[in-house]
Amino acid sequence: MYRSAVYDEPLFSEMISCAKGKLKPVDLLKNTIKRTTKLNIPDVDETQVVRHLHRLSQMNYCIDSGIYPLGSCTMKYNPKICEHIATWEKFVCTHPYQDISTIQGNLKIMFEFEKMLCEIAGMDSFSLQPAAGAHGEFLGMLLTQAYHQCNDDGKRNEVILPDTSHGTNPASATMAGYKLIEIPSTNNGTVDLDYLEKALSDKTACFMLTNPNTLGIFESDILEISKMVHDAGALLYYDGANMNAIMGIARPGDMGFDIVHLNLHKTFATPHGGGGPGSGPVGVKTSLEKFLPIPRIKKTKDGYYEFDYDVAESVGKIKEFFGNFSVILKAYIYISMMGRDGLKEASEIAVLNSNYMKKKILDSKRYTMPYKDIRKHEFVLSCEKLLHEKQIRAMDVAKRLLDYGLHPPTIYFPLIVKEALMIEPTETESKDYLDKYVDALIKIADEDSEIVKNAPNNTSVKRVDEVGATKNQILTWKMI
Amino acid sequence: MNLIPNSCLKDFMLKDIGLNKIDDLFLDIPKSIKVKELNLPLGLSQQETEKKLRKIACKNQSFNDILCFLGGGIKPHYVPAVVKSVISRAEFFTAYTPYQCEASQGFLQAMFEYQSLISELTGMDVANASLYDGATALGEAALMSIRVNGRKKFVIPRNISWEKKSVLRNYLKGSNVDLVEIPFDIKTGKIDLDYLKKNIDENISGVYIENPNFFGVFEDDVDKISQIVKNAGSLFIVGIDPISLGIAKSPGEYGADIVIGEGRALGNFMDFGGSSLGIFSCKKDFVRQIPGRLIGLAEDKNGKRAFCMTLQTREQHIRRGKATSNICTNEGLCAIAAVSFLSTLGGDGFENLSKVNFENAQRLAGKIKSVSGYKLMFSGVHFNEFVIKCDKDTDIINKKLLKKGIQGGLVIDNWFEELNNCMLFGTTEMHSESDFDALVSALKEV
Numbered sequence: 001m002y003r004s005a006v007y008d009e010p011l012f013s014e015m016i017s018c019a020k021g022k023l024k025p026v027d028l029l030k031n032t033i034k035r036t037t038k039l040n041i042p043d044v045d046e047t048q049v050v051r052h053l054h055r056l057s058q059m060n061y062c063i064d065s066g067i068y069p070l071g072s073c074t075m076k077y078n079p080k081i082c083e084h085i086a087t088w089e090k091f092v093c094t095h096p097y098q099d100i101s102t103i104q105g106n107l108k109i110m111f112e113f114e115k116m117l118c119e120i121a122g123m124d125s126f127s128l129q130p131a132a133g134a135h136g137e138f139l140g141m142l143l144t145q146a147y148h149q150c151n152d153d154g155k156r157n158e159v160i161l162p163d164t165s166h167g168t169n170p171a172s173a174t175m176a177g178y179k180l181i182e183i184p185s186t187n188n189g190t191v192d193l194d195y196l197e198k199a200l201s202d203k204t205a206c207f208m209l210t211n212p213n214t215l216g217i218f219e220s221d222i223l224e225i226s227k228m229v230h231d232a233g234a235l236l237y238y239d240g241a242n243m244n245a246i247m248g249i250a251r252p253g254d255m256g257f258d259i260v261h262l263n264l265h266k267t268f269a270t271p272h273g274g275g276g277p278g279s280g281p282v283g284v285k286t287s288l289e290k291f292l293p294i295p296r297i298k299k300t301k302d303g304y305y306e307f308d309y310d311v312a313e314s315v316g317k318i319k320e321f322f323g324n325f326s327v328i329l330k331a332y333i334y335i336s337m338m339g340r341d342g343l344k345e346a347s348e349i350a351v352l353n354s355n356y357m358k359k360k361i362l363d364s365k366r367y368t369m370p371y372k373d374i375r376k377h378e379f380v381l382s383c384e385k386l387l388h389e390k391q392i393r394a395m396d397v398a399k400r401l402l403d404y405g406l407h408p409p410t411i412y413f414p415l416i417v418k419e420a421l422m423i424e425p426t427e428t429e430s431k432d433y434l435d436k437y438v439d440a441l442i443k444i445a446d447e448d449s450e451i452v453k454n455a456p457n458n459t460s461v462k463r464v465d466e467v468g469a470t471k472n473q474i475l476t477w478k479m480i
Numbered sequence: 481m482n483l484i485p486n487s488c489l490k491d492f493m494l495k496d497i498g499l500n501k502i503d504d505l506f507l508d509i510p511k512s513i514k515v516k517e518l519n520l521p522l523g524l525s526q527q528e529t530e531k532k533l534r535k536i537a538c539k540n541q542s543f544n545d546i547l548c549f550l551g552g553g554i555k556p557h558y559v560p561a562v563v564k565s566v567i568s569r570a571e572f573f574t575a576y577t578p579y580q581c582e583a584s585q586g587f588l589q590a591m592f593e594y595q596s597l598i599s600e601l602t603g604m605d606v607a608n609a610s611l612y613d614g615a616t617a618l619g620e621a622a623l624m625s626i627r628v629n630g631r632k633k634f635v636i637p638r639n640i641s642w643e644k645k646s647v648l649r650n651y652l653k654g655s656n657v658d659l660v661e662i663p664f665d666i667k668t669g670k671i672d673l674d675y676l677k678k679n680i681d682e683n684i685s686g687v688y689i690e691n692p693n694f695f696g697v698f699e700d701d702v703d704k705i706s707q708i709v710k711n712a713g714s715l716f717i718v719g720i721d722p723i724s725l726g727i728a729k730s731p732g733e734y735g736a737d738i739v740i741g742e743g744r745a746l747g748n749f750m751d752f753g754g755s756s757l758g759i760f761s762c763k764k765d766f767v768r769q770i771p772g773r774l775i776g777l778a779e780d781k782n783g784k785r786a787f788c789m790t791l792q793t794r795e796q797h798i799r800r801g802k803a804t805s806n807i808c809t810n811e812g813l814c815a816i817a818a819v820s821f822l823s824t825l826g827g828d829g830f831e832n833l834s835k836v837n838f839e840n841a842q843r844l845a846g847k848i849k850s851v852s853g854y855k856l857m858f859s860g861v862h863f864n865e866f867v868i869k870c871d872k873d874t875d876i877i878n879k880k881l882l883k884k885g886i887q888g889g890l891v892i893d894n895w896f897e898e899l900n901n902c903m904l905f906g907t908t909e910m911h912s913e914s915d916f917d918a919l920v921s922a923l924k925e926v
Binding site: 004009011012013017018020021023024025026028029030032033034035036038039040041042043044046049050052053054055056057058059060061062063064065068070073075077078079081083084085087088089090091092093094095096097098099101102103104105106108109116119120122131132133134135137138141142145167168170171172173174175176177178180217218220222223246247248249250251254255263265269271272273274275276277278280315316317318319320321322323324325326327328333335336337338339340341342343344345346348349351352353355356359360374376398399402407408410413427428429430431456459460461462463464465466468469470472473474475476477478479480 | 483484485486487489490493494496497498499502505506507508509510512513514515517518519520521522523524525526529530532533536537538539540541542543544545546548550552553554555556562564565566568569570571572573574575576577578579580581582583584585586587589590591592593595596597599600601605606607609610612613614615616623641643644646647649650651653654655656691698699700701702703725726727728729730734742749750751752753754755756764767773774775776777778779780781782784785786787788789790791792793795796797798799800801802803805806807808809810811812813814816819820822823824825826827828829830831835838842861878882887890
C-alpha cells in the first residue's frame with residue numbers, strides 16, 4: 001500500500017536561528033533609502049536547510065514517482081539526459097547580451113529548433129520568446145491585432161471560442177482587449193458549424209481552437225471550419241496543448257491554422273518544475289511572419305548566426321531576451337533524440353494508451369463517457385453515475401486515487417462534462433501502470449462511499465479545507 | 481533507450497481493444513491532411529545526442545571562458561551547491577502545478593516560504609508564487625493598477641530597459657492606456673522630479689520607478705516621489721533588483737503599493753536570459769486583484785497544518801475571461817531556487833552579499849574612471865551597474881576587449897541619444913580584484 005512521507009515540518013521562520021550579526025548600514029547611501037533594520041531572513045545552518053527542503057520534497061508527488069495523467073497537461077517522463085546537458089556551464093553561464101561570436105552554440109540551437117517546430121507544426125516561422133502556453137496565446141492575440149490593423153481591418157474586435165476551450169484562451173483574448181463569443185459544442189462534442197457560422201462576422205478577429213479538443217476528440221470538420229473562418233476574413237488560432245496526439249500524423253499548418261502555440265513542457269518532455277519554467281513558442285504562416293517578436297535569428301551564407309532586430313512591423317517584445325532558453329535547449333535535445341520516427345510513435349502510443357484505458361474503464365460500466373466514442377490522447381469520463389448511486393463526486397474519486405499512490409486526472413474540466421475526470425496517460429506509461437490505474441478506478445467505484453469521501457488517508461495530510469484557506473487568507477509567515 | 485514502453489505491446493493492446501492497426505485510431509483525421517513523413521532526421525542515441533550537444537556547446541564561451549562585465553539587468557551570481565542540489569530533486573522539478581494539494585504539500589510549503597521571503601525583502605504584505613520575468617511583472621503591475629482604480633494613464637521612467645518598455649506596451653495594448661515617460665536628470669541619472677510633479681494628475685493609475693534604476697543609480701528621493709504619487713491618488717510601483725535590498729530599504733518602507741522585479745539573481749543561473757523569475761508583491765488591500773497563483777495556509781480535516789492554492793477564483797481556470805491574468809504556468813522551480821538561496825545565505829549572508837556587490841561596483845567604477853578617456857556618467861550613487869562615458873567609439877572598444885578575452889559593458893546609446901559612447905558596466909560578487917585589474921589594464925590599451 002502506498003504511503004507518502006509525513007513530517008511535521010516547521011516553516012523556516014519557526015526554526016532556531018543562529019545569533020544574528022548587527023547590520024552595518026552603508027554610509028554612501030542617503031538616509032531615505034539606506035537599510036537600517038535587519039532583514040528578517042532566518043539564519044539557519046546548511047544541514048537544516050538541506051534537511052528541511054529534502055523532507056518537503058519527500059512530501060511531493062512527481063512524474064518520477066508514478067503516473068500523472070492530468071488531462072491537457074501531457075505529463076510524460078522527462079528524459080534525464082535533457083536535464084543533464086542543460087546544466088552544462090557552456091549553456092547556463094552565458095549572458096544574453098554577449099558578443100554574438102561567443103554564443104554561436106546557443107544561436108544555432110535556437111535557429112535549428114525553430115526549423116524543427118516549423119516542420120512538426122506545418123508552419124513557416126516560429127518565435128521562441130513566450131514563456132508558457134498562455135503567454136504564447138497572448139502573443140497570438142497581439143499578432144492577430146497587428147495582422148488586421150496592417151490590412152486596415154482593425155475594427156475586428158471579437159474572438160470566438162468553443163465552450164470546451166482551456167481557461168487561458170478567453171483570458172488571453174480578454175487581456176488583448178477582445179470581446180469573447182463562446183459557442184456551444186454539438187452532441188458529438190465538436191464545434192457546432194451552425195453556431196460558428198452565426199458567430200462569424202466582419203467583427204471576428206480570430207477563432208481559437210484546440211485540436212484534438214479538450215474532450216480528446218479530433219475536429220474532423222477542421223478543413224470546413226478553416227474555410228468558414230478565412231472566408232469571414234478572420235484568423236484561425238491553434239492551442240497546442242494537445243499536440244501530443246498528432247505529431248508526425250497531422251499538422252495544424254496543413255489544417256489551415258494561421259497561428260499556433262506549442263507547449264514544450266508538455267509535448268516535448270521538458271519538466272514542469274511544479275509550475276514552471278515552461279515555454280510556449282508561437283508559429284505562424286508567412287503572412288504573419290513580419291509581426292513576430294524581435295530579435296529574429298538569421299543564418300548567413302557562411303553558417304554564422306546573427307540576431308536581426310530590424311523588423312519594422314514586429315510587435316516588439318513579449319518577454320525579456322529570447323525566451324526560456326534552458327527549456328528550449330531541453331526540448332531541442334528531446335526532438336534530436338526522438339527523431340521523426342520517435343515523435344510519430346510517441347503520438348501513436350499516446351493515443352493507443354488512452355484508448356486502451358478508455359475501453360477498459362467503460363467496459364467496467366462504473367463510469368460513463370458523454371459525447372462521441374473515438375478519442376485521441378485523452379478522454380473525459382463522467383462520475384455522474386457514482387454521484388447518483390453513491391453520492392461520490394469526481395473530487396472524491398480523485399482524492400481516493402491518491403491513497404493508491406496514483407495521481408488523479410484533471411477534474412471538473414471541460415465544463416460541459418458533469419463530474420469530469422479528464423485522463424491523459426501519455427506514451428511513457430507502461431501497460432502495467434495503465435492496468436493498475438484502471439483497476440484502481442474500478443475498485444474505488446465499488447468501495448464503501450464513506451471510505452471514498454474520507455480520502456485521502458495515505459498522504460502527508462488528510463483532505464485539506466480549501467474554502468477555509470480562502471476565508472482566512474494567510475499567505476505569509478507574518479500573517480500567521 | 482526506450483522512452484515508449486508499450487511500443488513492443490502495440491499489437492497485443494490493439495487487439496485487446498478490438499482494433500487491427502494503429503491507423504484505426506486516426507480514422508477521424510481527414511486523409512488529405514495526413515502527413516506522410518516529417519522532414520526531420522532519425523532519432524539519435526543518448527550517447528550520440530550528448531556528443532552532438534558537446535560540439536555545439538563548444539561554440540559558446542561562458543562566464544568562465546571570458547571575463548564578462550555586461551550590465552543590463554542580468555549578471556552572473558554565485559549559485560551555492562545547496563541550491564543546485566535542491567532544485568535537481570525530481571520531486572520538485574518533475575511535478576506539475578500542485579492542483580492536488582494533499583500530494584503536493586512539499587512544493588506548496590516551499591512556495592509559501594517563497595511568498596514570505598519575498599514579502600520580507602520587498603516590505604509588502606503578500607507576494608504571489610511567481611510570474612514569468614521582471615518585464616511581464618511590470619506589465620501585470622500596470623494592468624493591476626488599472627483594475628484597482630480604473631484610470632487610463634500609466635507613468636514610467638524614460639530610462640528603463642527598452643525590452644521591458646516593449647513588453648509593457650504589449651501588455652497594455654488591450655486596455656487603451658497611455659504611457660507617460662518621465663525623463664532622467666542628465667547629471668545625476670535619477671528621475672526628473674520636477675517633470676514628474678508637473679505631469680502627474682488624477683488620471684494616472686500608477687507610477688513606476690526602478691531602484692536601482694536602469695543606469696544602476698539609486699533613486700534616493702523616494703520619499704518625495706512617494707508623496708507626489710500619493711497626492712494624485714495613484715499607485716506607487718517599484719521595480720527592484722532583490723540583491724540590492726540587503727543594503728537598501730525595502731520599498732514598503734517608503735510607501736510602495738506594488739513591488740516587482742526580476743528575481744533570477746536569487747539562486748538561478750543566467751541561462752542566456754531564461755529561465756527567469758518574475759517577482760510580484762503588493763499590499764494586502766489588493767489581494768483579490770493579484771495575477772497568478774497564491775499559496776495559502778490551511779488545515780486538513782483533522783486540524784493539521786496544510787497548504788493549498790488559494791483565492792483561485794481570480795485565476796483563468798476558474799474565472800476564464802474575467803480572470804485577473806491569463807497566466808497559468810509560472811516559474812515555480814526558479815522560486816524554489818530562491819527559497820534555497822535565501823535560506824542558505826540567511827539574513828547576515830544576504831546583507832553581506834548585497835554589500836559586496838555595492839562595494840565591488842564602487843571600486844571598479846573608481847578604477848575605470850581613473851583611466852584617461854573614461855568617466856563616470858552620473859553623479860547618483862549606484863549599485864552594481866554604472867554608466868561609463870568613453871572618449872572613443874564603444875563598439876570598437878568592445879571589439880578590442882573581446883580580443884583580450886573580455887566582454888565589455890552594454891552599449892546603450894542606441895536607446896538614449898544623449899548618452900553617446902556610453903556603456904553600462906555590471907559587476908557582482910563573482911569578480912575578483914584581479915578581474916578588475918585585467919579590465920582596467922585592457923581599457924588602457926584599447
